[in-house]
Every structure is written in C-alpha cells, then in structure tokens.
Amino acid sequence: MSSASTYKYLQGFGNTHATExxxxxxxxGQNSPQxxxxxxxAEQLSGTAFTAPRSENQRSWLYRIRPSVCxxxxxxxxxxxxxxxxxxxxxxxxxxxTPNQLRWSPFELPKxxxxxxxxxxxxxxxxxxxxxxxxxxxxxxxANASMENSAFYNADGDLLIVPQQGRLDIQTELGYxxxxxxxxxxxxxxxxxxxxLPDGPSRGYVLEVFDRHFELPDLGxxxxxGLANPRDFLYPTxxxxxxxxxxxxxxxxxxxxxxxxxxxxxxxxxxxxxxxYAPYKYDLRKFCTVNTVSFDHPDPSIFTVxxxxxxxxxxxxxxxxxxxxxxxxxxxxxxxxxxxxxxMAEFMGLISGGYDAKATGFLPGGASLHSTMSxxxxxxxxxxxxxxxxxxxxxxxxxxxxxxxETSHMLSLTKWAVEKEYAGGKVLQDDYYECWQGLKKYxxxxxxxxxxxx
Ligand SMILES: O=C(O)Cc1cc(O)ccc1O
Ligand SMILES: [Fe+2]
Numbered sequence: 001m002s003s004a005s006t007y008k009y010l011q012g013f014g015n016t017h018a019t020e021x022x023x024x025x026x027x028x029g030q031n032s033p034q035x036x037x038x039x040x041x042a043e044q045l046s047g048t049a050f051t052a053p054r055s056e057n058q059r060s061w062l063y064r065i066r067p068s069v070c071x072x073x074x075x076x077x078x079x080x081x082x083x084x085x086x087x088x089x090x091x092x093x094x095x096x097x098t099p100n101q102l103r104w105s106p107f108e109l110p111k112x113x114x115x116x117x118x119x120x121x122x123x124x125x126x127x128x129x130x131x132x133x134x135x136x137x138x139x140x141x142x143a144n145a146s147m148e149n150s151a152f153y154n155a156d157g158d159l160l161i162v163p164q165q166g167r168l169d170i171q172t173e174l175g176y177x178x179x180x181x182x183x184x185x186x187x188x189x190x191x192x193x194x195x196x197l198p199d200g201p202s203r204g205y206v207l208e209v210f211d212r213h214f215e216l217p218d219l220g221x222x223x224x225x226g227l228a229n230p231r232d233f234l235y236p237t238x239x240x241x242x243x244x245x246x247x248x249x250x251x252x253x254x255x256x257x258x259x260x261x262x263x264x265x266x267x268x269x270x271x272x273x274x275x276x277y278a279p280y281k282y283d284l285r286k287f288c289t290v291n292t293v294s295f296d297h298p299d300p301s302i303f304t305v306x307x308x309x310x311x312x313x314x315x316x317x318x319x320x321x322x323x324x325x326x327x328x329x330x331x332x333x334x335x336x337x338x339x340x341x342x343x344m345a346e347f348m349g350l351i352s353g354g355y356d357a358k359a360t361g362f363l364p365g366g367a368s369l370h371s372t373m374s375x376x377x378x379x380x381x382x383x384x385x386x387x388x389x390x391x392x393x394x395x396x397x398x399x400x401x402x403x404x405x406e407t408s409h410m411l412s413l414t415k416w417a418v419e420k421e422y423a424g425g426k427v428l429q430d431d432y433y434e435c436w437q438g439l440k441k442y443x444x445x446x447x448x449x450x451x452x453x454x
Pocket of ligand 1: 300337338340346357370376
C-alpha cells in the first residue's frame with residue numbers, strides 16, 4: 001500500500017465494527033464456529049478484562065490464516081532508549097526528577113540510517129509502572145527507516161501517536177491507517193503493526209497510558225455535539241497478506257523492555273475481524289472548538305480531544321489537549337494563557353507554527369514540561385504585548401498547532417531527556433527560566449489604572 005487514497009475506513013469512535021477482506025470470511029451469528037470459513041483460525045483479542053462493565057468492555061474477534069501463537073520463544077533485545085522504571089532516588093535509577101520548568105529545542109533526528117519507529121522511540125518522562133497498570137509515559141520517536149517483514153506491539157499500554165514531521169503509513173493486524181501531521185493515531189495495547197515512513201526522516205510525540213483506554217471527554221453543558229465528534233474517528237478495514245517461508249520478526253515492549261521473536265509467516269494475516277478493540281485515527285483539523293465569546297480565558301480543558309481517566313472522578317490519568325486555530329474575541333481580557341500553577345503536570349509539544357504564551361524558544365518538534373505545581377505562563381514579550389494591544393477579533397494562528405499531554409501523575413525524567421548532548425549542545429534549554437526574569441514590577445498603590453507599557 002502506498003498512498004492515503006487507497007485506504008478505506010470505518011467511522012465512529014468506539015463503535016463495534018465488522019469488516020472482511022474476503023466476502024463471507026466473517027462467521028455469521030457466532031464468534032467461534034467449529035470450522036471458520038476459508039479455513040481460517042478464530043482468535044479473540046481482549047482489551048479489557050472479560051468482566052469489565054459492558055460500557056467499557058473492549059474486544060475484537062480476528063479471523064486469520066494462523067493463530068498468533070505460531071512462533072518460537074521471545075528473546076530479550078537491548079532497548080537503551082526506553083526505561084523500565086520511573087522510580088527515582090536510587091543510585092542506579094534510570095530517571096531523575098526536578099520541579100524546574102524545562103524546555104527542549106527540536107529533538108534531533110538520527111544521524112545514521114536504519115532507525116525504525118520502534119528503535120527510534122525515546123522515553124522522555126513518565127510515572128508509575130505498567131506492571132501494576134498505573135501510570136503514563138511520554139516518548140518521542142526519531143526515526144528514518146521503515147519497518148519491513150516485522151511488526152511491533154506494546155504490551156504495556158495504549159499509544160497515542162502525534163506525528164510532527166513526516167507521514168506514517170501504518171499496517172496493522174486490522175488493516176491500514178495513513179496518518180499525517182495534524183492527525184493522530186491511537187494503537188491500543190497488544191495490536192501488532194508496522195510503521196513505514198513515506199517521507200523519510202520522521203519525528204513525533206507519543207503518550208502511553210498504562211491503565212484505562214482513551215475516551216472522548218464528557219461534554220456537560222456544552223451539549224451533545226462539539227469538540228472531537230465521534231463520527232470523525234476512523235478505523236481500518238480488514239486487509240491481509242498471505243506471506244509464507246519468510247523471516248518475520250515481532251518486537252514487543254513488555255514492562256519497558258524490548259523482546260523479539262521470529263516466525264516464518266506474516267503477522268498481517270487477518271482476513272476479517274469484528275469488535276470494538278481496534279486502532280483508530282483522527283484529523284485534529286476536524287475539532288469543533290468552543291471558547292469564550294465574551295471575556296476571560298477559559299481553562300484549556302475545553303480543548304480536550306481524548307482522555308484516559310484515573311480512578312478519581314473528573315481527574316484524568318492523562319488528557320490529550322490541543323490548542324487549535326481559533327478566533328480570539330475576548331473583550332477587556334488578557335488573552336494568552338494565564339500565569340499558572342497546576343496540580344496536574346503539563347507536557348507540551350508543537351506540531352507547527354507558534355504558541356500564544358511564548359514569543360520565542362518553543363519550536364515545532366521541541367517540547368516543554370511544567371511539572372506539578374511549577375509556576376509557568378507567558379514570557380515577558382508576550383505579557384507586554386497582550387497587556388497593551390488594542391483588542392480586535394483575531395484569528396489565532398491559522399497554520400499552527402500546539403498540544404498538551406496533561407497528567408495527574410508526577411513525572412520523572414529520563415537521563416536521555418535531561419543530559420543528552422548533541423553536536424550542537426544539549427537539546428534541553430538551560431536558559432528557559434530567563435524568559436520570565438524580565439517581567440517588570442508595575443504595582444503602584446497610588447495608581448489604580450496601572451502603568452502598562454511604560
Ligand atoms: O501552560 C500552558 O501554556 C497550557 C495552558 C493553556 C491555557 O490556555 C490555559 C492554561 C494552561 O495551563
Ligand atoms: Fe499551564
């Protein structure tokens with residue numbers, strides 16, 4: 001497969017889909033007949049416990065040429081850019097923590113060829129542990145090679161992938177997904193896939209959640225429509241390859257470490273499937289943005305695309321939030337993001353353009369982290385401009401898109417994220433804090449009108 005137009009999709013977030021690449025391959029009226037049509041094997045893929053409440057239960061039935069179990073044992077393979085544990089404080093810990101505000105210049109693409117999506121995954125920060133199904137991880141991928149005769153699955157959690165540079169041509173067990181910057185793709189735990197890079201060197205961000213699957217946020221008083229609409233989520237249609245006598249590698253991330261196995265046939269041999277456990281993509285340009293049409297800056301939860309809930313009602317393990325192009329019309333209002341300290345941690349990335357809290361330094365392909373209760377907000381240049389400019393309706397950044405992974409977990413950072421030296425120096429910006437040092441004192445108890453801009 002080679003271009004977006006060859007792909008057909010099924011629509012609707014969380015729907016139960018049914019699709020067959022060969023007419024009549026889906027058994028009728030039952031999941032596990034004595035003999036499956038065309039000599040296929042039936043295999044269930046469970047994405048929730050069998051006993052999960054019906055509203056949360058996720059599973060799919062796959063009808064494939066061979067069951068997935070036809071393979072030789074796994075062996076451990078080095079995974080220096082991933083971490084097994086986010087625990088800090090031990091001498092040999094893989095991670096460290098800091099309350100400092102952090103900002104990274106664009107993460108550098110690999111200098112040498114042959115780095116595929118899996119081996120280009122670098123963990124930046126995270127919390128918790130997949131083994132107890134609690135926590136999250138944030139990664140970036142920096143890759144330049146397509147995966148051929150191989151597949152990957154993540155046993156640890158669901159991956160929400162945000163491409164920043166380069167399209168992703170993804171072959172999954174359940175069919176093909178073609179994803180470009182300004183779109184996202186979610187690949188749930190256990191689903192096998194290969195990532196091909198039609199544009200060569202590719203970069204993006206990845207949010208991994210260890211506990212619950214992603215959901216659309218409740219809309220409350222917004223009503224029944226808006227934000228990310230369910231019908232805009234696209235699922236693959238069944239597509240299979242019948243490849244025998246080949247050397248095919250499957251890599252898994254299992255408790256933060258990579259393991260590989262070999263088999264002699266393609267893993268992409270699912271001829272038909274039905275169910276509600278499947279990968280999906282979403283075009284962020286379809287987000288129906290809601291914002292103030294009167295005054296004040298609403299909290300960014302109005303821009304939530306997907307959420308992975310924690311066990312505390314109303315609190316996310318992680319939210320995926322975007323800052324979409326939109327009209328800014330707030331009257332007598334400081335329009336950029338307010339100065340802020342948050343019990344949630346805020347990891348931000350930039351797909352293109354700029355961001356309304358930062359005049360300089362926050363660049364596409366880079367990132368920032370404002371950790372739990374660490375102060376942050378507009379830099380000095382942004383503050384001066386926004387406090388003095390005449391307020392007209394303005395279309396904010398028609399070509400730009402920033403996003404945030406917001407989490408209730410306290411994040412630890414990998415040594416790679418904090419210490420990695422590139423040819424041009426560290427990607428971590430040591431001088432980030434300086435963007436706030438020039439903020440002036442305007443307070444004057446004798447002048448209620450203030451003296452902005454003087
Ligand atoms: O810190 C940030 O830039 C993210 C953010 C954006 C916003 O519009 C309001 C609050 C907030 O934390
Ligand atoms: Fe914030």
